[in-house]
Amino acid sequence: MKVTIIGCSGSFPGPDSPSSCYLVEAEGFRLLLDFGNGSLGVLQRHIGLYDVDAICLSHLHADHCLDMCAYHVARTYGPAAPYAKVPVHAPADAPRRLAAAYGMPEEPGLETAFDFVPLAPGPFEVGPFTVVAGQVNHPVEAYGFRVTHGGRSLAYSGDTGESAEVVRLSAGADLMLCESSFLDQPELPTDLHLSGRQAAEHAAKAGVGRLVLTHLVPWNDQQRILDDACRGGYGGPIDLARSGAVYDLA
Ligand SMILES: [Zn+2]
Numbered sequence: 001m002k003v004t005i006i007g008c009s010g011s012f013p014g015p016d017s018p019s020s021c022y023l024v025e026a027e028g029f030r031l032l033l034d035f036g037n038g039s040l041g042v043l044q045r046h047i048g049l050y051d052v053d054a055i056c057l058s059h060l061h062a063d064h065c066l067d068m069c070a071y072h073v074a075r076t077y078g079p080a081a082p083y084a085k086v087p088v089h090a091p092a093d094a095p096r097r098l099a100a101a102y103g104m105p106e107e108p109g110l111e112t113a114f115d116f117v118p119l120a121p122g123p124f125e126v127g128p129f130t131v132v133a134g135q136v137n138h139p140v141e142a143y144g145f146r147v148t149h150g151g152r153s154l155a156y157s158g159d160t161g162e163s164a165e166v167v168r169l170s171a172g173a174d175l176m177l178c179e180s181s182f183l184d185q186p187e188l189p190t191d192l193h194l195s196g197r198q199a200a201e202h203a204a205k206a207g208v209g210r211l212v213l214t215h216l217v218p219w220n221d222q223q224r225i226l227d228d229a230c231r232g233g234y235g236g237p238i239d240l241a242r243s244g245a246v247y248d249l250a
Pocket residue numbers: 010011020061063064159215
């Protein structure tokens with residue numbers, strides 16, 4: 001399983017990265033975790049425009065799903081259209097919300113390009129991957145994911161405050177992509193986002209092999225996010241996410 005960070009900028013795109021989007025590949029199958037604003041452009045540096053086989057959306061905040069609208073254009077009106085519909089595992093409200101974002105009626109909405117499957121907590125199969133979704137602590141319906149293939153696992157927190165479910169989803173994972181939106185300080189808001197320290201505490205409890213701090217908000221000093229994470233009691237390697245970074249879990 002190969003993981004490529006397409007976008008790791010938190011809440012809005014930054015100068016060096018789009019918003020959230022991660023490409024997970026195995027056996028020639030290409031799965032996207034989130035499809036935030038700006039990510040469709042950078043994605044084309046790594047795979048062909050029509051090479052996406054499935055998409056999982058953690059939640060429906062713009063920085064995690066808005067390029068679904070752009071990709072709908074590519075798959076509906078491209079030169080060899082109609083293209084095969086891409087399965088999209090997303091919160092149940094996704095068809096209505098994305099149609100509204102695009103500015104089209106709910107029928108047919110974006111369903112000329114996508115087959116929407118409502119997310120619920122638990123496991124499901126996507127191509128060669130087993131995906132487990134778990135509900136995390138954010139102001140809207142939001143999921144974290146564990147993606148497993150060939151005995152290797154990737155955990156992705158999505159957007160979340162402190163969450164026992166993130167620890168459960170990540171238990172023993174080879175790689176954990178954990179959001180680190182906040183600079184660490186006393187009295188952080190609950191059920192919203194994590195600091196680097198909190199991300200590392202989750203990684204330590206889960207016993208993951210490597211922690212990648214992501215959803216990095218451009219207004220923060222990212223070195224401080226990394227320094228905060230180094231105080232979280234996690235003994236394994238810690239990286240700041242970077243658009244274009246590749247992790248080969250094979
Ligand atoms: Zn976000």
